[in-house]
Amino acid sequence: METLFWFRRDLRLFNNFALYDAIEQGAKHAVFYITPVQWQKHGVAAIQIDLLKRRLVYLGNLLAQHGITLHVLQADDYHCCVEQLTEFCVANQVKKVLANKEYEINEQQRDTQFVSMADKQGYSFYLYDGDVIAPPGTVTTKSGEMYKVFTPFKNEWLKQHQDSHFSFRAMPRTFTEIEWVAPDLLKSDNSSQKWPVDDESLSQIIQRFIDDKLMGYKESRDFPAIKGTSGLSPYLALGIVSTFQLITLVQQQYIDVLSSAKSNLFTWVNELVWREFYRHLLVAYPSLNRYQNFNEKYNAVKWRDDQADFIAWCEGKTGYPLVDAAMRQLKQTGWMHNRLRMVVASFLTKHLLIDWRKGERYFMNHLIDGDLASNNGGWQWAASTGCDAQPYFRIFNPITQSERFDPNGEFIRKYVPELGSVPDKQIHFPHKYLTSIGREADYWPAIVDHKAARERALDAFKV
Numbered sequence: 001m002e003t004l005f006w007f008r009r010d011l012r013l014f015n016n017f018a019l020y021d022a023i024e025q026g027a028k029h030a031v032f033y034i035t036p037v038q039w040q041k042h043g044v045a046a047i048q049i050d051l052l053k054r055r056l057v058y059l060g061n062l063l064a065q066h067g068i069t070l071h072v073l074q075a076d077d078y079h080c081c082v083e084q085l086t087e088f089c090v091a092n093q094v095k096k097v098l099a100n101k102e103y104e105i106n107e108q109q110r111d112t113q114f115v116s117m118a119d120k121q122g123y124s125f126y127l128y129d130g131d132v133i134a135p136p137g138t139v140t141t142k143s144g145e146m147y148k149v150f151t152p153f154k155n156e157w158l159k160q161h162q163d164s165h166f167s168f169r170a171m172p173r174t175f176t177e178i179e180w181v182a183p184d185l186l187k188s189d190n191s192s193q194k195w196p197v198d199d200e201s202l203s204q205i206i207q208r209f210i211d212d213k214l215m216g217y218k219e220s221r222d223f224p225a226i227k228g229t230s231g232l233s234p235y236l237a238l239g240i241v242s243t244f245q246l247i248t249l250v251q252q253q254y255i256d257v258l259s260s261a262k263s264n265l266f267t268w269v270n271e272l273v274w275r276e277f278y279r280h281l282l283v284a285y286p287s288l289n290r291y292q293n294f295n296e297k298y299n300a301v302k303w304r305d306d307q308a309d310f311i312a313w314c315e316g317k318t319g320y321p322l323v324d325a326a327m328r329q330l331k332q333t334g335w336m337h338n339r340l341r342m343v344v345a346s347f348l349t350k351h352l353l354i355d356w357r358k359g360e361r362y363f364m365n366h367l368i369d370g371d372l373a374s375n376n377g378g379w380q381w382a383a384s385t386g387c388d389a390q391p392y393f394r395i396f397n398p399i400t401q402s403e404r405f406d407p408n409g410e411f412i413r414k415y416v417p418e419l420g421s422v423p424d425k426q427i428h429f430p431h432k433y434l435t436s437i438g439r440e441a442d443y444w445p446a447i448v449d450h451k452a453a454r455e456r457a458l459d460a461f462k463v
């Protein structure tokens, strides 16, 4: 077993260049480590672990068709993983290990530790940047610094890539098909069943999005009752689909997509660049991995430690229908629409004045697409503590957000059925209406008054 491929959150065969290089160098074996204690520390959601396991079963079978054995092994945490993988390499006379980088601090430390083990044992470890188009550290100001504002970052990112014609690399010649049996470690609890894991279904989802939704994305992306976004985040989070694949496919259909950041078409690609921006930040500012405020001046904000309010938010019982519908969507499905993530994060950090770290953790524990860089970025954006964040004085009004983005209450009715018969006009804040018909007990009273909460947040942030 001279060459070994180490899978992490890059669970794909398609255009996985690190894997392709490993295959070209004769790799007939790949490994994946389940690390339950580490994942628990990181708060990884059970539904994401289920998706990962289901995908590994699919991947194991796919690799077997190409004559490659996937070894799925278990080590408590990254430290044990490095020790065990080193023993595995020594026992199997591995000379080379190839893998894709993960940019979070614990993952980087794991790799540094593995490099030193590899050095000691006399084998090599090669790392690739398969998760991004532009590797962290390559999109910088003239003086080599990380941008602290998204737009110039995006402009530089575009400058570097707008003339590139992305194209797929052919799969290398592989080996004779072998037998592979999924280990018990990959038993699914079926919580992620609604998300297909096979490449045929994923190709269809992507192609349908590009054909039918991409052009209208700018207009429909903010309406949670409409399926206007791609829904690909769980797959990007586990590297089942890559940004490279998506941009290549878009470019095949719309050759000029990268030539104008102002075009409607670019709006969606712009989100993929936000994803890269947050990854670059995580590497440039390691303290973000430790949940520090990006903007230290907000360290002085005195967050409220109100467990009852926090639970009401988690359970979708705040008395603000759009917030409640969103939080119930998260709990029931493991996913939440982006507009709603912004609304509920703003509500927690501004209206309830509860520390963004509590919300960030809760999201991570429940999201099927949980991802440290994007989650931290999104939360610090909403809390105004982040890089290029929402200014603290811009506080979303959950009622007007609801009127704008769920005008007929269609989304609210789906997740807050107790408001099913409330007329469209009243559904965004139904308390007066419910009282007028003697049905105030049907729904939760508002846990805060919008105006008073807004003033409290402004005072706290001004300090």
Ligand SMILES: Cc1cc2nc3c(=O)[nH]c(=O)nc-3n(C[C@H](O)[C@H](O)[C@H](O)COP(=O)(O)OP(=O)(O)OC[C@H]3O[C@@H](n4cnc5c(N)ncnc54)[C@H](O)[C@@H]3O)c2cc1C
Binding pocket: 221, 229, 230, 231, 232, 233, 234, 236, 237, 268, 271, 272, 274, 275, 278, 336, 337, 338, 339, 341, 342, 345, 363, 367, 369, 370, 371, 372, 374, 375, 376, 377, 378, 379, 382
């Ligand atoms: C408070 C908060 C927490 C978030 N937590 C996560 C998280 O844990 N994991 C996660 O993948 N995204 C997170 N996001 C970003 C965004 O909400 C999701 O990526 C998006 O809703 C996924 O839906 P989609 O795949 O249909 O997105 P689309 O609109 O189709 O976008 C395509 C892809 O671009 C990326 N993307 C889109 N919006 C953003 C964004 N604002 N920041 C970074 N990348 C983006 C995602 O990978 C997404 O799949 C968070 C946003 C906020 C405000």
